[in-house]
Amino acid sequence: MNTPALSVRHNHFLHGGATAIPRPRSIATSTSPFRVRMSLQENGPSVAVVGVTGAVGQEFLSVLSDREFPYRSLKLLASKRSAGKSMKFEDRLYTVEELTEDSFEGIDIALFSAGGSISKKFGPLAAQKGTIVVDNSSAFRMDENVPLVIPEVNPEAMAHVKLGSGKGALIANPNCSTIICLMAVTPLHRRAKVKRMVVSTYQAASGAGAAAMEELVQQTREVLEGKEPTCNIFNQQYAFNLFSHNAPVQPNGYNEEEMKLVKETRKIWNDMDVKVTATCIRVPVMRAHAESVNLQFEKPLDEDTARDILKNAPGIIIIDDRASNRFPTPLEVSNKDDVAVGRVRRDVSQDGDYGLDIFVCGDQIRKGAALNAIQIAEMLL
Amino acid sequence: MNTPALSVRHNHFLHGGATAIPRPRSIATSTSPFRVRMSLQENGPSVAVVGVTGAVGQEFLSVLSDREFPYRSLKLLASKRSAGKSMKFEDRLYTVEELTEDSFEGIDIALFSAGGSISKKFGPLAAQKGTIVVDNSSAFRMDENVPLVIPEVNPEAMAHVKLGSGKGALIANPNCSTIICLMAVTPLHRRAKVKRMVVSTYQAASGAGAAAMEELVQQTREVLEGKEPTCNIFNQQYAFNLFSHNAPVQPNGYNEEEMKLVKETRKIWNDMDVKVTATCIRVPVMRAHAESVNLQFEKPLDEDTARDILKNAPGIIIIDDRASNRFPTPLEVSNKDDVAVGRVRRDVSQDGDYGLDIFVCGDQIRKGAALNAIQIAEMLL
Numbered sequence: 236m237n238t239p240a241l242s243v244r245h246n247h248f249l250h251g252g253a254t255a256i257p258r259p260r261s262i263a264t265s266t267s268p269f270r271v272r273m274s275l276q277e278n279g280p281s282v283a284v285v286g287v288t289g290a291v292g293q294e295f296l297s298v299l300s301d302r303e304f305p306y307r308s309l310k311l312l313a314s315k316r317s318a319g320k321s322m323k324f325e326d327r328l329y330t331v332e333e334l335t336e337d338s339f340e341g342i343d344i345a346l347f348s349a350g351g352s353i354s355k356k357f358g359p360l361a362a363q364k365g366t367i368v369v370d371n372s373s374a375f376r377m378d379e380n381v382p383l384v385i386p387e388v389n390p391e392a393m394a395h396v397k398l399g400s401g402k403g404a405l406i407a408n409p410n411c412s413t414i415i416c417l418m419a420v421t422p423l424h425r426r427a428k429v430k431r432m433v434v435s436t437y438q439a440a441s442g443a444g445a446a447a448m449e450e451l452v453q454q455t456r457e458v459l460e461g462k463e464p465t466c467n468i469f470n471q472q473y474a475f476n477l478f479s480h481n482a483p484v485q486p487n488g489y490n491e492e493e494m495k496l497v498k499e500t501r502k503i504w505n506d507m508d509v510k511v512t513a514t515c516i517r518v519p520v521m522r523a524h525a526e527s528v529n530l531q532f533e534k535p536l537d538e539d540t541a542r543d544i545l546k547n548a549p550g551i552i553i554i555d556d557r558a559s560n561r562f563p564t565p566l567e568v569s570n571k572d573d574v575a576v577g578r579v580r581r582d583v584s585q586d587g588d589y590g591l592d593i594f595v596c597g598d599q600i601r602k603g604a605a606l607n608a609i610q611i612a613e614m615l616l
Numbered sequence: 617m618n619t620p621a622l623s624v625r626h627n628h629f630l631h632g633g634a635t636a637i638p639r640p641r642s643i644a645t646s647t648s649p650f651r652v653r654m655s656l657q658e659n660g661p662s663v664a665v666v667g668v669t670g671a672v673g674q675e676f677l678s679v680l681s682d683r684e685f686p687y688r689s690l691k692l693l694a695s696k697r698s699a700g701k702s703m704k705f706e707d708r709l710y711t712v713e714e715l716t717e718d719s720f721e722g723i724d725i726a727l728f729s730a731g732g733s734i735s736k737k738f739g740p741l742a743a744q745k746g747t748i749v750v751d752n753s754s755a756f757r758m759d760e761n762v763p764l765v766i767p768e769v770n771p772e773a774m775a776h777v778k779l780g781s782g783k784g785a786l787i788a789n790p791n792c793s794t795i796i797c798l799m800a801v802t803p804l805h806r807r808a809k810v811k812r813m814v815v816s817t818y819q820a821a822s823g824a825g826a827a828a829m830e831e832l833v834q835q836t837r838e839v840l841e842g843k844e845p846t847c848n849i850f851n852q853q854y855a856f857n858l859f860s861h862n863a864p865v866q867p868n869g870y871n872e873e874e875m876k877l878v879k880e881t882r883k884i885w886n887d888m889d890v891k892v893t894a895t896c897i898r899v900p901v902m903r904a905h906a907e908s909v910n911l912q913f914e915k916p917l918d919e920d921t922a923r924d925i926l927k928n929a930p931g932i933i934i935i936d937d938r939a940s941n942r943f944p945t946p947l948e949v950s951n952k953d954d955v956a957v958g959r960v961r962r963d964v965s966q967d968g969d970y971g972l973d974i975f976v977c978g979d980q981i982r983k984g985a986a987l988n989a990i991q992i993a994e995m996l997l
Contacts, residue, residue: 431965432965433814433910433965435816435895435908437818437858437897437899451856452840455836455840456840459833459836459837459840470941471945471947472945472947475832475900475901475902475947476901476945476946476947477818477899477901477906477945477946478943478945479941479943479958479959479975481941483941484938484939484941487961487962487964488919488938488959488960488961488962489961489964490941497964497965510964510965510966511964511965512910512963512964512965512966512971512973514816514908514910514959514973514975516818516906516908516975518818518858518899518900519856519899519900519901520856520857520858520900521856525858525897527816527895527897527908529814529893529895529910538869557865557869558865560851560860560862560864560865560871562859562860564852564853564857564858564859565857565858566852566853566856566857577860578860578869578895579869580868580869580870581868581869582893583868583870583878583891583892583893584812584813584814584878584891584892584893585891585893590893592869592893592895594860594895594897
């Protein structure tokens with residue numbers, strides 16, 4: 236899920252016109268163009284974006300603007316290679332600066348998405364200087380001193396982190412698959428307590444970065460033309476195919492992506508007893524993940540109650556129209572904030588009302604990464 | 617699974633050249649072109665293929681030839697629309713005949729793949745005339761008087777059906793997802809008894825017929841060109857997207873495809889107690905299905921033993937290379953007979969050795985339909 240620095244903002248296809256990615260009105264859209272932006276404010280925090288040229292870095296800017304996140308100043312940081320580039324944001328021109336040890340002087344909040352090794356090196360440095368770091372990499376997620384936060388799920392984990400206290404901190408953004416899964420499952424867990432969860436994912440190209448999205452497009456063109464597909468990012472054909480997630484496989488046979496779902500769920504729910512298994516699969520879809528989730532509960536929970544709970548859950552939209560066979564799809568949630576849930580039904584393989592099957596879709600770059608990080612930053616305001 | 621009559625034999629892309637569909641040597645390939653075909657034999661049965669112009673009908677011919685199925689005579693049957701067409705098979709020209717009530721006079725074995733309503737009308741008629749019907753539709757699968765057979769799994773279910781006895785019969789071919797799943801799971805079930813199975817599918821276009829495969833290609837071209845995708849077969853964009861299986865949803869919230877997995881598993885295993893749940897999803901892949909399967913066993917079964925059992929199971933190939941992250945993919949099993957299994961690992965969400973996760977891929981048109989039907993016919997010889 237770490238995303239290399241390569242901008243996709245200008246690729247119309249990846250971001251989808253009205254054609255490729257229909258936007259039903261029922262899903263939250265961006266703010267109206269008629270509103271006057273008030274985000275540049277004297278009393279806002281000073282903000283830095285680390286890895287600003289990457290897919291998630293660019294989405295950080297897009298979400299900051301969409302949500303009118305207040306800021307006194309904005310610093311755009313990237314590697315030496317990108318330093319000096321000009322970038323327009325909310326009608327002002329910024330120059331991308333090289334990330335160095337001195338970059339965080341006077342910075343209140345830094346949003347990191349430049350890979351785990353950059354986070355490991357510069358995150359603690361920034362925190363020492365009094366910056367609150369919201370980190371999108373996996374570097375600190377399982378560090379017991381670092382809160383791992385989905386704002387709708389466990390805001391209490393970061394209650395001790397205060398802006399303006401002069402004390403810096405690290406806060407970790409969970410992995411995309413975990414965020415999308417727990418957005419849907421947590422409201423049900425609060426009511427009936429999940430004992431065991433079996434997850435199978437259908438993950439988009441975007442999780443492997445902008446270059447992977449471009450490779451999928453290129454390969455698809457090549458296969459349609461009868462040519463040999465180009466395999467740079469992945470070691471096999473991705474177009475019209477799918478494969479086990481490319482994260483390294485651990486000695487227990489699970490890949491790292493799967494174990495993130497297992498371990499992060501326990502930490503976020505603060506429940507070391509919850510049983511989770513996952514099979515993570517990469518499918519030829521652009522930027523939104525889907526997940527098939529089977530749930531076993533401690534207390535009974537019928538499907539109508541489950542649907543009511545989800546209907547009232549923040550950040551969730553229900554698409555569950557059995558008569559017209561309309562359920563969540565990755566395309567429908569692409570470029571959207573909300574996570575969509577459907578196929579809510581009593582599990583016929585469990586007795587009584589102790590089991591449910593659901594199907595969940597969420598935008599990997601947005602709620603799976605940039606949006607969640609900025610919601611964390613908003614809780615500091 | 618039901619495949620409308622529309623030939624795809626001449627679409628190079630769908631069937632894949634060396635480019636799109638690499639064929640590893642480890643998977644069984646077709647018979648050598650140097651062998652002299654001996655299938656047209658005086659002492660072979662008289663064979664009819666019903667729905668010969670469809671994708672599965674065409675695959676029937678291909679598999680009959682590959683496996684040198686012996687036949688005394690061959691009758692190619694289809695709707696009135698296709699009657700009169702010429703079709704070459706094993707160096708002889710045949711004329712496609714219209715399917716009528718009189719088509720089965722003197723026919724020993726009839727392979728049906730022309731949809732449920734044709735099977736319902738003509739299957740019992742043929743059986744009355746002494747023909748043994750192997751039916752690929754869902755018409756008779758749950759009929760308690762009709763055996764539902766995967767030859768590697770439950771050959772005993774059709775032991776009472778004898779060729780040359782003068783008595784006709786109906787034998788049903790299971791649904792593609794069920795065949796592919798049970799090919800992998802049955803060898804493990806025999807050793808450790810499956811108590812509960814949670815399946816999530818990744819299903820190819822071919823299951824919805826040749827026209828659906830063509831629509832996926834067309835839509836993909838259109839999306840790459842920035843055009844509105846054409847939606848005829850499916851009611852939404854399929855290219856770079858995925859969606860809940862298009863089978864009608866039943867009152868219990870499961871779609872028919874999912875309930876086939878639930879019910880057919882019970883019948884094939886002759887085990888009314890086995891618990892099965894399934895979530896069936898259509899992914900933008902051409903002709904092979906993938907399935908993520910979570911298993912709960914009655915008796916312990918460690919992953920090494922499971923791998924050994926699968927290694928020796930007929931019709932199964934193991935692709936499970938953790939070090940190089942190489943596991944089964946739909947592309948790798950396309951146009952292949954064997955079902956591939958990988959990601960075999962102890963389920964971390966279950967105590968001890970009572971649970972396994974596996975990932976399975978199989979060609980939907982071949983083992984999922986035509987090959988399985990012809991293997992059933994072979995057992996009659």
